Amino acid sequence: MIDLLQQPFVLIGLGISLVMAGIHAYLGFHVVSRGVIFVDLSLAQAAAFGYVVAIFAGFNQHSLAAYIISLCFTMVGALLVSVSRLADERVPHEAFIGIIYAGFAALSILFLAHHAEGMELVQEISNGSLLTATITELITITLLYSGVGAIHYFFRRKFFMISENRAQAAASGINTTVWDFLFYATFGLVVTSSVHLAGVLVVFSILVIPPVIALFFSASKGKRLAIGWSVAVVGAVVGILTSLKLDLPTGPSIMVALILILALSSLLRRFAARVRS
Amino acid sequence: MRKILLVALTLWSATATAPWAKVKVVASSTDLASIAREVGGALVDVNSIGQGKSNLHFVEMLPSYMLQVSKADLYLKIGLAMDQWADGIIDGSRNDKLTVVDCSKGIDVLEKPSGKVDASMGDVHPDGNPHYWLDPRNGKIIADNILEGLTKVDPGDAATYKANRDAFEARLDQKWQEWSNVASAFKGLPIVSYHSTFVYFAHAFGIDVIGYVEPKPGIEPTASHTAELIDLMKQRQVHVIFREPYYSERAPQAIAKETGAIVYTAPSSVGGTDDAKDYVSLFDTLVGILKQATENRP
Numbered sequence: 001m002i003d004l005l006q007q008p009f010v011l012i013g014l015g016i017s018l019v020m021a022g023i024h025a026y027l028g029f030h031v032v033s034r035g036v037i038f039v040d041l042s043l044a045q046a047a048a049f050g051y052v053v054a055i056f057a058g059f060n061q062h063s064l065a066a067y068i069i070s071l072c073f074t075m076v077g078a079l080l081v082s083v084s085r086l087a088d089e090r091v092p093h094e095a096f097i098g099i100i101y102a103g104f105a106a107l108s109i110l111f112l113a114h115h116a117e118g119m120e121l122v123q124e125i126s127n128g129s130l131l132t133a134t135i136t137e138l139i140t141i142t143l144l145y146s147g148v149g150a151i152h153y154f155f156r157r158k159f160f161m162i163s164e165n166r167a168q169a170a171a172s173g174i175n176t177t178v179w180d181f182l183f184y185a186t187f188g189l190v191v192t193s194s195v196h197l198a199g200v201l202v203v204f205s206i207l208v209i210p211p212v213i214a215l216f217f218s219a220s221k222g223k224r225l226a227i228g229w230s231v232a233v234v235g236a237v238v239g240i241l242t243s244l245k246l247d248l249p250t251g252p253s254i255m256v257a258l259i260l261i262l263a264l265s266s267l268l269r270r271f272a273a274r275v276r277s
Numbered sequence: 278m279r280k281i282l283l284v285a286l287t288l289w290s291a292t293a294t295a296p297w298a299k300v301k302v303v304a305s306s307t308d309l310a311s312i313a314r315e316v317g318g319a320l321v322d323v324n325s326i327g328q329g330k331s332n333l334h335f336v337e338m339l340p341s342y343m344l345q346v347s348k349a350d351l352y353l354k355i356g357l358a359m360d361q362w363a364d365g366i367i368d369g370s371r372n373d374k375l376t377v378v379d380c381s382k383g384i385d386v387l388e389k390p391s392g393k394v395d396a397s398m399g400d401v402h403p404d405g406n407p408h409y410w411l412d413p414r415n416g417k418i419i420a421d422n423i424l425e426g427l428t429k430v431d432p433g434d435a436a437t438y439k440a441n442r443d444a445f446e447a448r449l450d451q452k453w454q455e456w457s458n459v460a461s462a463f464k465g466l467p468i469v470s471y472h473s474t475f476v477y478f479a480h481a482f483g484i485d486v487i488g489y490v491e492p493k494p495g496i497e498p499t500a501s502h503t504a505e506l507i508d509l510m511k512q513r514q515v516h517v518i519f520r521e522p523y524y525s526e527r528a529p530q531a532i533a534k535e536t537g538a539i540v541y542t543a544p545s546s547v548g549g550t551d552d553a554k555d556y557v558s559l560f561d562t563l564v565g566i567l568k569q570a571t572e573n574r575p
Contacts, residue, residue, distance in 0.1 A: 250340070
């Protein structure tokens with residue numbers, strides 16, 4: 001175990017999971033507050049479809065052109081997510097998010113029906129492994145996520161107001177669609193990079209589970225963020241160490257670690273409630 | 278504290294290299310691992326990342342793969358774009374002392390696409406069909422490549438490796454005669470396989486793979502292709518379907534029901550079925566299946 005921890009691949013994997021925990025537990029706070037749980041899947045699928053279009057147009061999958069096309073489709077996805085929120089909530093926003101996911105997934109399959117090489121690529125996009133990430137990737141996402149973090153810090157009042165009380169935000173004259181687009185655009189940027197590195201299921205778990213646990217224990221924004229971050233970091237580290245110790249795939253180990261923390265937290269909360277009464 | 282010291286000491290003694298330590302070899306597939314055991318004999322310790330029953334096109338990453346390679350002396354790649362995942366493991370292990378041997382070196386590659394490969398051809402390997410180990414004559418070329426690698430990492434034992442290689446190749450030559458004799462009974466036999474796995478095998482033993490369950494390599498069976506395949510099989514009176522152990526039995530069985538053919542689980546690697554214990558018994562198994570199939574012929 002000790003010599004395992006000195007392995008560069010373990011250190012890079014841990015580094016990436018910590019950077020991911022930092023930004024995702026924060027973004028997850030917004031996602032859970034807004035009730036758009038599956039938005040990461042929709043945007044990741046939009047990005048994957050971008051790669052499909054790039055291959056279809058004859059670009060190499062690893063070229064800059066393919067990356068830019070994929071980014072454009074992520075932005076199209078972000079735009080669709082932000083305009084599909086109906087003011088009166090006749091149709092739940094999550095319904096449209098699901099439809100956007102299904103639409104991009106179906107289009108990808110149709111485009112690739114006779115292009116199997118791309119199917120492997122789509123798998124590659126959604127099945128990253130933390131263990132084979134490189135130091136360059138660690139540096140890239142650290143810079144990228146810091147940039148996104150800075151934008152969110154700068155506009156924090158607007159983002160939080162929309163997440164926590166949409167009606168009040170709209171009443172105070174904020175153009176929610178424009179700010180939603182900025183939110184989902186930056187979110188899409190983070191999610192597509194993370195999905196490529198860690199796989200779609202890990203990203204989903206680290207995004208949603210920590211903020212849900214935080215809601216068990218506190219209603220205040222500051223405390224929820226702090227709990228979310230702690231859970232994400234503990235879940236990522238425990239997951240990776242378990243995966244090393246028992247020689248299991250890293251992604252599912254992190255997910256199970258987070259779910260166990262969720263289960264323990266739920267028991268703890270019930271116990272605390274009983275003691276109080 | 279004492280416990281930590283003890284753990285550290287155990288780890289140190291386990292990882293420190295002693296002069297009597299074996300050469301550590303990691304291979305992408307069980308087939309390369311099996312040949313490496315033949316050439317390396319008692320001097321090497323061989324592990325394989327791909328398993329006999331798994332599809333070598335895809336590998337789920339485990340921490341132990343990285344760890345094995347970080348401590349290895351020699352890595353044996355399949356090459357021909359088959360095990361691109363191995364690059365992730367090799368790079369990630371950051372082992373500066375690792376020697377990497379591409380075992381496809383010197384192979385007469387089949388189905389090498391002429392002209393430009395594009396995505397519409399399916400999951401075609403631009404370097405040609407990569408299942409070259411399924412021609413037992415290529416086993417000798419693989420053994421030569423492994424010998425070269427072992428000699429490089431452990432020059433002191435070069436003579437032993439060479440003698441082992443010679444003995445293995447002599448055995449393959451002798452088995453080749455035996456297999457060829459059996460195979461004369463099914464020369465020209467038309468078969469269908471799931472994926473384009475047995476192209477080298479067919480080339481070696483003179484059987485005729487007339488079609489695949491997959492419409493194009495790596496693409497799931499479609500209705501129209503299956504219908505065409507059934508027609509072709511009836512027309513050519515094909516009664517043998519080879520299914521690699523990692524592909525679903527559904528489509529082959531459905532086709533078998535329509536055509537009266539029999540589906541055989543054909544190992545494409547050492548360990549693919551229980552009989553295929555090493556490189557030589559892999560061919561014993563495959564030749565045996567075809568012999569049985571010829572006898573079963575309705």
